[in-house]
Amino acid sequence: EEDDEVRPDEDARTAEEKLKSKNQQERIASTLAEAAQLKDSTDDKNKELVTIPFIIRGTLRDYQHVALDWMVSMNEKNLNGILADEMGLGKTLMTISMLAWLACERGIWGPHLIVVPTSVMVNWEMEIKKFAPAFKILTYFGTQKERRLKRSGWSKTNAFHICITSYKLVIQDQAAFRRKKWKYLVLDEAHHIKNFRSQRWQTLLNFNSKRRLLLTGTPLQNNLHELWAMLNFLLPDIFDDSSQFDDWFSLTDNDAEAPHENKNNQNKNMDVLNQLHKILRPFLLRRLKADVEKSLPPKREIKLLIGMTEMQRLWYGNILTKNIDVINAMGGSRGQMHNILMHLRKCANHPYLFEGAEQPPFVNDERLIRNSGKVLLLDKLLKKMHVGGHRVLIFSQMTRMLDILEDYCWLRDWEYCRIDGSTSGDDRDWAMETFNAPHSTKFLFMLSTRAGGLGINLATADTVILFDSDWNPQADLQAMDRAHRIGQTKPVVVYRFMAEGTVEEKIIERAQKKLYLDAAVIQQGRLAETSKALSKDEMLSMIRFGADAVFKSKSADEYTDADIDTLIERGEERTRIDDERFQQTSNSLANFSLGGEEKNMYEFDGEDFSGQKAAGGSWSLTLPKRQHNTSVREGGR
Structure with a gap:
């Protein structure tokens, strides 16, 4: 009976929510139709384009x-x-040109x-002065007193x-910015508002601006909520309810172990993804360098699997054994x-x-190179690069x-810069x-x-050379x-260093999966996983992965020129296989997980540690006190 008494109120709320949802979908449909017409017009290669502003100094490429x-x-x-063009296509100049057109x-x-x-x-200041010097620019930075002075007029x-x-x-100074009426609010690297x-x-959502433009080369980095954050920022009157947005575009859970039993779910997911892509497409312009910048030489990435030295393996093993209780339990x-x-x-x-790893005397000598597999390889590789110009x-x-x-x-007398x-x-x-x-002598x-x-x-x-890889592949x-x-x-070659059999392999694997998912959203209309935060279990799996493998990998004591060539050949093959595997896997959302694979790690270097306790209590490491050359530091050499 109590259920009967509350049901009318629940029904009323449900009806109200459905009406609200219907009205919102109608508003979205209307806005989408208008934006889609503009996008279709943009895709028309025969369309007469707007005049390039006369105050622009320089030439715009066709795209x-x-x-x-x-x-x-x-x-x-x-x-x-x-505006989500791939990095390096000139989004700054495009934006300046649009503001110049308005003027x-x-x-x-x-x-x-x-x-x-x-x-x-x-x-940004330099680019505006270069391409549109007619604009008066206020570069707002400095101390609180200096900023107050800049605001005075x-x-x-x-x-x-x-x-x-x-x-x-x-x-920090949002009150002052909020009082100003802005014509355009432009956010560069817009994932900062994800x-x-x-x-x-x-804060930025509440600024008084007539128009908004988001610039990013990585429009979706993590999940559906990030997409909603951007759409809500662009169209706050339409995309005003994130929970409702989730309801419309949430994917069904699939059983990765039995994908053949989830055909209906996969079909439903594709419908949802296509729906999402339709919403995203009209408000987003994204081109890739490979598609529009035909004159740009190719870029090739090669993953180099590098063995660790005996010293590295000793320290790696010590870290694992010191924390064996935490890892195993x-x-x-x-x-x-x-x-x-x-x-x-x-x-x-x-x-x-x-x-404590580096032993005195703290001087630059060959030990600096011999004690790291990556630096050993780097030394040989750089000599080869230098000879090749x-x-x-x-x-x-x-x-x-x-x-x-x-x-x-x-130590090697290379001329370099550093940032x-x-x-x-x-x-x-x-x-x-x-x-x-021109004719710079800086090699690195x-x-x-x-x-x-x-x-x-x-x-x-x-x-x-990516000496180590970022958790976020976009970085x-x-x-x-x-x-x-x-x-x-010139053609660009990217060498990605990976310490063989260590956590680095799993970190890079996870990052590459994430990269393919992100690409699928924008370029194929697919949706990334709803959560990509690295869990404790995933971290544990990564740690366990390297525990046994690192002791079985070949020690990197020295590299010959022949070794370098062989390593590069293997790296090219490994990169090709990985690319094909991830490309195929990304086509099946049911099987595409970011989790690390499980691997128990009771055996180290052929010895069973399953019954032992961690030695030495907790593991706490501090930064070393290297004695660096101090005559030249910040700018380089």
């Missing part, structure tokens, strides 16, 4: 002109959009607000046309698992990243690893100009993956594209 036409059409229909054809000079990562603020008409600032400062619960997203916290993973990753790079970019996530590589450069997160804007610009200068450019992945053009290099792609971009005249 850049098409993007300008699309952005103008979206603006004229009062729609916002996502020339509509008399709308601004004010516009462009929010960018801190590391590319100066780059900006209420005046035409105080500036374009304001460039960072995500950090736009949050979390709709973040203060950053909430699965009793450790997620934080503990993450720390173990980080220590294993350090060991895969170089044991000198640990306190190549120029090389080396990326690592660890600034301490860059310190060691810097010492290596001094990491602590490099100032002036030093950053100097390093790029020096490396790219070392960069931290995150700090060196944005706003940097190093197309004078033709070889990229590695951004790193590669520092060389493989407009202006490159």
Whole structure:
């Protein structure tokens, strides 16, 4: 009886929710139809494109002109959009051209607000001055006092046309930015607003802007909520309920072990994915370099499986045995698992990243090379590259690893530049100009993956070495594209170093799966998994994977030239096989999981440790105190 009493209210709420859902779907359908017409028009190769603004200094490539036409059409229909061209195609110039068109054809000079990562603020300013010097620019940065001074006159008409600032400062001074009426709000690297619960997203959403444009080379990195965050930011009146969005576009769970029994689910999933793609397509313009930049030389990636040295294997084994109770009993916290993973990753790079590994005297000598399989290979590879007239970019996530590589450069007398997160804007610009200068004698450019992945053009290099790989495959792609971009005249070869039989293999495998999923969403209309956070179980599987294999892999004590050639040949074959495997697997969502495979690790180096306890208590490592050369440090050599 109680159920009968509450059912009318429930029915009423259900009816109201259904009506709301229906109304929202009708609004979406109407907006989609209008946006789809514009997109179809953009795809028409015979369409007459809008005039390139006369204040633009320089020439737009054909595909850049098409993007300008699309952005103008979206603006004229009062729609916002996502320019999601692959990295290196010139989204900055395309955006400047669109703002210039508004000035020339509509008399709308601004004010516009462009929010960018801190590391590319100066780059945006330079690009606007280069291609559209008619614009008055306010580059908003500095101390609190300096920023207050910059704001003192900006209420005046035409105080500036374009304001460039960072995500950090736009949050700190949000009250001032909120009072201003902006014509266009442009977000570069728009995945910075992927979390709709973040203060950053909430703040920017409430800015007073007539139009919004999102720029990103990686429109979907993690899950469905990230897509909704972007769509809601573009069309807040339409995409206003994330839970309802989830209901419409959630995939059914499939049994990966029996995919043949889930034909109906797979068909339903494809219907959902096609539906999602229809929504995404009209608001997003994405082109790949391979499709539009025909003159760009090819890029080739080669995975190099590298054995660890005896010293590395000893340290790797010590880390595992010190934590054997945590690993075998699965009793450790997620934080503990993450720390173990980080220590294993350090060991895969170089044991000198640990306190006590390097023995005195602390001087640069051949031990620096002999004690790391990766540096052993790097040494041989760089000698070969130097003789061949190549120029090389080396990326690592660890600034301490860059310190060691810097010492290596001094040992081998290589001329180099370096950029990491602590490099100032002036030093950053100097390093790029020096490396790219005609007849530059700089052979190497070392960069931290995150700090060196944005706003940097190093197309004078033709070889990229990923000394270690990022958890996020998009960060590695951004790193590669520092060389493989407009202006490159040579084929680019990317060498991805992987310590054989270690956690690195599983990390790279997981990243590659993620990359294929992301590509499937945008280019094939498929949907990525709803969650990609690395779980404790996944970390445990990665740790266990390397436990036994690392002791059975061949020790890297020395490499000959023949070894290098063989390693590259095997790497090419491994890369080809992996690409084919992931491409095939990504076609079946039912079988496409990001989880690491299980592998028990009770045996180390032929010895059974299953009945033993961890030695020495908890494992705590601190940074080493290397004695670096101090005569030249920040800029390079």
